[in-house]
């Protein structure tokens with residue numbers, strides 16, 4: 001069920017250049033069941049900025065009623081969010097959207113998880129859940145450069161992890177696709193989150209594989225009422241448009257025109 005709650009900040013940590021990890025506590029966490037969903041966050045207590053910011057759920061700790069999000073502070077709203085400290089309250093709406101379907105991978109299967117930049121965080125909870133059900137995840141994570149790489153250790157603990165940087169300052173040099181080209185496609189399903197060109201490249205690379213892609217779109221309401229986040233669909237679909245906030249953000253490959 002979608003809830004709105006004043007959640008309390010447990011901690012805020014800078015984990016890479018301009019990248020922050022925020023841990024929030026509240027009853028809303030009990031509603032979080034699917035990796036890949038997001039929350040819509042009010043970044044300030046005053047009227048401005050009015051619009052909430054969509055941020056993915058990175059990891060869920062139901063027992064402690066806490067969850068983490070990881071975000072890049074580059075615009076006005078996320079910069080304000082990065083100023084929040086332990087003990088502050090943040091107005092959160094969520095969990096929102098359709099996340100990654102973990103039931104598409106069975107115990108003993110391999111699953112390929114491909115992330116780019118701030119598209120990496122939701123893959124962490126996904127990977128944890130896959131490992132819990134006996135699926136073997138393979139992570140390929142792309143970043144701009146070494147100073148913005150995060151969570152390598154944590155992904156490593158869950159399974160095979162390849163880090164790629166665009167400038168070659170850490171790990172493999174290039175794009176995630178450069179690494180994928182060198183790997184076998186011996187996996188049952190792939191899941192991906194990152195910039196749209198990366199998602200398009202994934203579809204092109206694995207046309208015959210089952211894949212699930214998480215899209216980003218500018219949002220207004222976040223709950224399917226304002227149509228700010230519509231995306232054009234392919235001829236495969238009956239509807240011409242789908243809403244990223246409520247029909248997505250995760251869609252099966254081939255559904256959204258990329």
Ligand SMILES: Cc1cc2nc3c(=O)[nH]c(=O)nc-3n(C[C@H](O)[C@H](O)[C@H](O)COP(=O)(O)OP(=O)(O)OC[C@H]3O[C@@H](n4cnc5c(N)ncnc54)[C@H](O)[C@@H]3O)c2cc1C
Pocket residue numbers: 038051052053054055056057069070071072073074075076077078079118121122215216217218219249
């Ligand atoms: C489903 C979803 C999940 C996301 N998860 C994450 C995450 O885990 N970590 C993270 O760092 N970022 C994430 N983003 C992107 C994040 O929402 C934007 O970077 C953020 O809204 C920018 O806000 P700003 O105030 O800093 O920038 P500004 O440029 O000041 O924002 C102005 C307006 O544009 C919107 N906007 C700007 N960039 C984007 C964008 N790329 N996508 C959607 N709306 C945008 C803002 O919501 C706001 O309404 C996600 C976006 C979506 C749609």
Ligand code: FES
Pocket residue numbers: 218219220221222223224225226227228229230243244245246
């Ligand atoms: S943001 Fe309003 S319908 Fe999606």
